[in-house]
Amino acid sequence: MLDAAIKTQLKAYLERIREPIELVATLDASDKAGEMRAMLDEIDALSDKVSVRYDGDDARRPSFSVGRPGEAARIRFAGLPLGHEFTSLVLALLQVGGHPPKADPAAIEQARALTGTFRFETYISLSCHNCPDVVQALNLLAVLNPGITHTMIDGALFKDEVEREKIMAVPTVLLNGEPFGQGRTSFEEVLAKLDVGLVEREARKIADKAPFDVLIVGGGPAGAAAAIYAARKGIRTGLVADRFGGQVLDTMAIENFISVKSTEGPRLVAGLEQHVRDYNVDIMNLQRAESLAVGADGLAEIGLASGASLRSRSVIISTGARWRKMDVPGEEAYAGRGVAYCPHCDGPLFKGKRVAVVGGGNSGVEAAIDLAGIVGHVTLLARNDVRADAVLQKRLASLPNVDVITHTRIGEVVGNGDKVTGLAYTDQTSGEARTLEVEGVFVQIGLLPNTDWLKGSVDLSAHGEIEVDARGQTSLPGVFAAGDCTTVPFKQIVIAMGEGAKASLAAFEHLIRSPLPA
Structure with a gap:
């Protein structure tokens, strides 16, 4: 099932397991069940901390669970987690085996503090590049909290179930048998939906923040580049984003990013986020900007959907673009249903x-x-x-x-x-x-710029793009813009990064030429 290179790599990962784990399979006579048995046997042979049983009684066949011996397993894979989902399997093995997850410590504690019973089921396709993020987020929640279980379901393998549940888009997540969400969802986003007081707590934290020197609005390639260039100047830098990574998260193959022969959007975004976090940048994720104004003191103010606001001596807008919709009857009604x-x-x-x-x-x-x-x-x-x-x-x-x-x-x-x-x-x-x-x-x-919230604040083109000059300056002094939300032609990742760097340098020059606020 697994080739020699993958086995070698997997063996190295499994050496990080601290506690014994048990894989319990429920099989049938199908070819997929035979492939599942072969894969599990190969994993079993790679680590003395992994054991496999074939006496499972799950209703979905073939499937297998990942858990600790003597405990009820909280993670299950209904189908073969190969393709994009192989990483989800590897992470499940490591995390159930006691290897510490790479997640924000505050978010981990928040997940552990959740009370109640949450039975998640995620319908995926193995070719979906958005699905692994959702599967991995919900698996991690199940590892951290005994009241949470999660099952990954390969929609192509369980077609009757997909038809019965009327699943027509992936990833689709059910919680306790009811619709919970569709599309890419991060660990933090799931927590925000489960923890009803989170938005209010985060708004209070944001409201207490001192003004920034540069505040970047948007976390795509342009925003990430702007943040890095600003932070390297040693000035107080903040980045607020509805979703760090933006549209790149939904991009399958990237083959024109110079010096990188081939990569995928989520992998590139992970590198961008890590690079930004290497600097002193205050990242405020899952926060949507709704307004822009400049006060009498000269500070720009960004109002957020949470009710909080942020102030800064300069602003760089890099909110990117989204897929354009047809805007015809039936489109919204049947989104996710065809x-x-x-x-x-x-x-x-x-x-x-x-x-x-x-x-x-x-x-x-x-x-x-x-x-x-x-x-x-x-x-x-x-x-x-x-x-x-x-x-x-x-x-x-x-x-x-x-x-x-x-x-x-x-x-x-x-x-x-x-x-x-x-x-x-x-x-x-x-x-x-x-x-x-x-x-x-x-x-x-095509694409539509994410600039609706800026109407009346800065000049926009007939297509809704932010009008900028050669330095990224908008019609509002101290407010700059970069990336796919601007009038700069050719919406490409490499261009967005360059424009983000340029806008950041221009913002810094604006700051050193401007008097300090009282």
């Missing part, structure tokens, strides 16, 4: 089915190509002509189960109340209204 935005994550749930991809650029064509290898049939709908790179168009044209319809105007996502059944559109050439029978709609129509 309407999807990540073909890598949700594609396996539509195996053998008919789907549509909306978008004629590189993202849309790449999504159609990826989905063609999984689903039964793909129809790509473009507003005008397909404008993707020639190599992508050539590849798309070679696929037998893909149709392309150009010059369309999407009218409505059609459904039966439970899930998507079709996509209504107008042929802009003939004016004819048509409905395409599909069970899934993947939206890939």
